[in-house]
Every structure is written in C-alpha cells, then in structure tokens.
Amino acid sequence: MTARKWDKVATTVLYLISIFIIFVLAFLLLYILISGLPHVSWHFITGRSSSFEAGGGIGVQLFNSIYLLVLAMIISVPLSLGAGIYLSEYAPKNWVTSLIRNAIEVLSSLPSVVVGLFGFLVFSINFKFGFSILSGALALTVFNLPLLTRKVEDSLQAIHYTQREAGYALGLSRWETVIHVVVPAALPGIITGMILGMGRIFGEAAALIYTAGQSSPPLDFSNWNPMYIASPLNPMRSAETLAVHIWKINSEGIIPDATQVSAASSAVLVLFVLLLNLAARYVGNRLYGRLTGVKERK
C-alpha cells in the first residue's frame, strides 16, 4: 500500500516537473515568436541590413549563417564519424585512448568565446585566413567536433555487442559489420547528435565574432563563382551571421528599429532551427529506412 502510495507521489512530482519544463520552453518559444513574427516580412528576410535607418533586412546574414552551417557540417560530419567509429570500434583500451576521450570531454564543454579567440589566433592570424568564412567554419568545427564525436561514439557503443557477433558469425569482416550493421542501427542516435550540433552552430555568435567577422563586404548575388571576390560563396570574405547580427544590434546598434529587428531576427533564427530539425529528422528516417531495409518505421 505504501509502495503504491509512493509510486503515486513520485509520478505526480515527475509529472509536475515535466509540465514545468514544457511550460518554460513553450513560454520562451512563444515569447520569441510573438514578439518577433509581426516584424517578419519577405522584405525583411531577403532585404539588406541598414546601418543607420530603420527598415533594414537580414538577407545577407541569413545566407551567411546557412553557408557557414553547411561548410562547418561538411568538415565536421566526416571527421566526427571517422573519429567516433575509430574510438568505439577499433581503439584499443589503453591510456592513450582514454587520454583522447578525456580531451574530447574537456573540449566539448569549452566556452565558445574561448573557441572564438583560439580561432582568431590560429586561423585568422597564424594561418592568415583573416576574418573569413573559412576561419569561421574552422572555428565552428573546433566548437562542434568534440560533441559530435562523442555523440557518434556513444550511439555506436549503445549498440549491443551481440549485434557485432551476429555479423562476424556470418563471415562478415569487422569493417563490413561496423558499416552495414552497427552504424545503421546507431543512425537515429547519430542523427540526433548531428541535429543538436547544427542548432548549436546556427545559433553560435561568440565563436564567430573574431573569426568570420562582424560585417560582410558588398556581395554580387549574380556571380556564384567561389573564386570571384564579391561572390557570396567566396570563402575568404568576412561574413556576419544572423546570431552575430543579433548580438551586434543589441550591443552597439544605432538603427532606430533595433528592438524590432533583433526580435524579428531571433524569431527567424528559432524558426530556422526548428525547420532544420524537422528536415534532418525526415532525411534521417528515410536514410534509416534505406539502410535497414525496413519499409515503414514503427
């Protein structure tokens, strides 16, 4: 009887805690959307930002954010997959690998300002990449790689050892078993990690201020040759992202509509992360279906 009573009490408490958390999150989300969305228009999303007058847009910033996100993911996804697979499936259990694991642990909790300053010193100054998309993408990789690697390793480790044995017992090599059995089974976890990483990158400001820079040069949206100096795709140009833009207009903005622009930018940012999330899940499920041969996911 008491056990049952305690069970009820515990359930209620947990229930209330969950409600509270959901409430806080919903409040935050609604607050951002309600205060921002009224100021969002097609003109705002695609227009150029202005430095002094009201009525500027965030077109370039949004493009920069997406471009940096894509570049950073192109660099960090293969690296984190390789490192995670190695650590989980191949690395011998000795002090070297445990040192690497600890290093990854520490790196993944590094404050992004520190990553930004590191990127500034190494990529912008030392490698002479300056304030550029390349420096920014590399800084974001440093920021994101440890977490992605850990997530990949954890997802693979969560796949039971007997799955691997099943592969070996059918005459498959270790590599075949890893690639065709373990990784597909771990895919949902890996995808979740990638989505979290994308959200982190998209909303990141501190790591970019001193690497990708706080402004963009005039861009010629009719020439997409990455070698062309004013091309939007030129990786050596500086780029202010949406998150940096929000930070900037809030700290030193002199446009009269700074509050509205920052609220609207925040709303766009949040919406975009949500969209990314849904898209990545959709792609992930399709991929999972293809790799596992299961037609519908139950």
Place this chain on the structure above:
Amino acid sequence: MQNYDSSDRYLKNLDDGNREIALTTDDLHVAYGTHEAIHGVSLGFERFKITALIGASGSGKSTYLRSLNRMNDNIAGTKVTGKIMYRGLDINGDNIDVYEMRKHIGMVFQQPNPFAKSIYENITFALKRHGEKRKDVLDEAVERTLKQAGLWKQVKDDLHQSALALSGGQQQRLCIARAIAMKPDILLLDEPASVLDPVSTATVEDTLMELKKDYTIIIVTHNMQQAGRISDYTAFFHLGDALEYDETRKIFTRPKIKATEDYVSGHFG
C-alpha cells in the same frame, strides 16, 4: 560441489575410419587472460549428426563451442591453443581466413540477435555481402530458410517489417534461418531454445532433425530431454574438461563416468 576425479574419463573415439568426421579438436585449451576455462579437450564430431554438449553452468560449453568458429578471437586477452581440424585444415592456425571459415561454420547464439533490419534483409544481407545479387535466389533463400525455421507462416505477409518487432522466440527462429541461409557445413548452436516456448522449441527441434540431413550440428543445451530427443552423440563437460563422450543413448542409460551419471540423473553437486 562434490569432487569428481577429472582423470576418470570415457571419450569415445569416433575417428576410427567407420564414419565421416566433420570436425575434431585436439587438446584444445582456452584461457581468458590467466584463467584457463578449457583444459585440453579432444573430441571428434561425426558429419550429418547432432552432437549435444551438456554440463553444469560454467563448465565451459559456450567457451568450447565459440572457439570452434573462433568467435573468441574477438574477446581481448583470450588465448586458444591446440588444433581444430576441419577438412584437413587446422582452422585454429594463424594463416586461416577466419571470415571465409565462418561461412562454413555458422553459429546461433543463446540470446537472439537479429539485425536492426527487416526480416528479409536479416536473411539476405550477408548473402548479398558475399556476392549473391540475383533476386530470385535471394527470395528463394528467404522462403526456404523461414520455412525450415518454422517462421514462414507467421511473417510471410510482411517480410519488410523490422525484425526487432518480432517476439523473442520468433527472433531466435529468424536467427536460425539467417544462419542456415549461408548453407554452412557445420552449425553451432548455443542454447538456442532457452528463450523459446514449448511449441517453438518443438518446431526448432524438428528443424534441427530435418537439417541434419545436410548439416553437422553441435548444440549446447541445459535441457536433458532435448539432448535425449534430438542428439546422436553427447559430450559431458565438467569444470573445463570433457569427461564423457558417447552415443546419446548410452550417456543417458548407461553412463560410464560417475559425474555424468549424477548429472543426467539430477543428483549432481
């Protein structure tokens, strides 16, 4: 536990020229680190027969069975010494292509371990990896092996559902189907029926009786009735040694060793 004299043994030598031998182990030792779990076991397994390995928990049945297709290779610190002769080849040697060998010596584990794939993929996946691309051959393999494993009727309408959605017993039969799809020479089974209900167990036993026309089967079991029902030979393991090896009929009616007699009659320990 009562102490039995482990030098008191009776191991029937099947390799007397009167029958075909599929596999023999010669003075096989297995050690996990410094702990030796198998102390030199020499047994020969007759082709197209079912041999049961019985013995108390921890006696080394799984360890012995798993060394026959070198599954212990994957456990760090495990050392297997002695010879395992298969078709005139010592497959415990260094220069053996272990992956190729495992196509000939398949295994079903105690815990069902289907892949996180569809039923169809579970059976065809390894075949495809080994180069079989023809759809009709793959389809035929799926139907044949599922029928042999007694699962066809239950799943034939939805072969593309996830194998993880099956019950434990169904998963185990799928694992058996998957193993025989490789058409191995020898099939090793480690207590395959421990997760099965009596009906599924009976199906699997029928399957094994059927399969022994084409396969040599070595099965670990805790179930004395099962060993008695399906096996032709039985080896009794005790503390890392095979103490008695003989025709099943004799093991269960007139065992020559005291430990075996106590074990099969339930007076062990």
